Amino acid sequence: MDLNLQKYFQAAVSVDNVVFGFDETGLNVLLIYRGADPYRNCWALPGDLISLDTNLDTSAVTVLQNLTGLQHLYMDQIRTFGRVDRHPYGRVFTVAYFALIKIEDYRVSAQSWAEEAAWFPIHDVPDLPFDHNEILEFAKEQLKMKIRKQPIGFELLPKHFTLSELQRLYEAILDEEFDVRNFRKKILSMDFIADTGLKQNAVTHRPAKLYKYNARKYNKLITSGFDFDL
């Protein structure tokens, strides 16, 4: 390589994944316990330097799977962080990705140099190394924006869900309360959310109707200029 170019080709790139998971306790984020330097023995976002023969988006998926066993997630790029001194080993740019999953549908298992992998309640996250706290804050903002504009919320609930569950989900993520009647009115006015005819059972109170999300209908609406907006 040209000597003039040499000096540019000395950077590393990492990905850091912010995986949000939802369960009955609310919104959580997945962290790993680092078993490798730098910042060995810290909880951190599951991220790693990426191999230079792999496309960026593919790397995000690979890194996550390699550290936590999670696979088949849809990951979205959110932003690149590139402060000069963000990594002690040299110039490392990190590309942050985020994903949103239903915790009970996946099993996380620490792998590679990750000693543990665990879910932390979103309001109870420890100090993280690098600029991971900053990344997490940014991801939370993105999540709020996205969940208002895209029907990703449904992917966090069981296939059949009650409107109360849905409302709790939105309230947890947006950190905001909605009027029960108005919320239901709005949701039911979107005709890609359908009554299954089923009801909850084994609950100690009036059982709620179960609904399901119809992605096919949603996609049809989207293409005809519909705008999901909570």
Place this chain on the structure above:
Amino acid sequence: MDLNLQKYFQAAVSVDNVVFGFDETGLNVLLIYRGADPYRNCWALPGDLISLDTNLDTSAVTVLQNLTGLQHLYMDQIRTFGRVDRHPYGRVFTVAYFALIKIEDYRVSAQSWAEEAAWFPIHDVPDLPFDHNEILEFAKEQLKMKIRKQPIGFELLPKHFTLSELQRLYEAILDEEFDVRNFRKKILSMDFIADTGLKQNAVTHRPAKLYKYNARKYNKLITSGFDFDL
């Protein structure tokens, strides 16, 4: 450096700037004519490899100034592109930024290895090297989203502007037409847009009233939960 790490630290990072400019002809994008390899003698987005001792956001500003002379712009990061084969010299990740300016307020002058710098109408952009066409498309989408949500449109017009000019601006960027009466109603209902008491002169028809944008009032509204939305 640890030999195991060596292999990661061989990437380069570039920034590519999508600078949108508005004038009476509509929306334009700034391109440079490359006087350096690769893709010498092509029009391309003003971008360059970045020096590894500079923060990412600073690099975006520096690169743009170095190639086009533009400075004191507010640049926003939009996305990182990292296909393995996007650059012929090696693994180069590029971070795309965008900015929005009033053409007549700035003078562009090709510098460094840029042989020319010129504005191209947004609907008349040539084939670009690397993945620059893809980056540009992405930036256009971002611009549409942002201009609906933030009052950045005002930064593209003279300090004093007419409502017709403002409407033409929005119509050019969003590629959509608005009803004259409803548009004015909506704009004037935002009380951070004020009548200056002045009128156009030297026009060959009824002169329009001149308005101005009051950023201070807007910021006050924002912090109290107001949501700009066109």
Place this chain on the structure above:
DNA sequence: CAAATATATTGTAAAAAATACAATAAGCAA
């Protein structure tokens, strides 16, 4: 089995916002 408990479900009126639609006004030029 009646009462208590817990959550689910529903409607309506008022206010606000969005939409559709066309006539008149104010300059300049011929």
Place this chain on the structure above:
DNA sequence: TTGCTTATTGTATTTTTTACAATATATTTG
């Protein structure tokens, strides 16, 4: 004075948002 060009304005209708509380249905308890 007339014609040309762009600027400006209002109203009725529809749609959407908001605020607000009583009743229903299941289980558990006494």
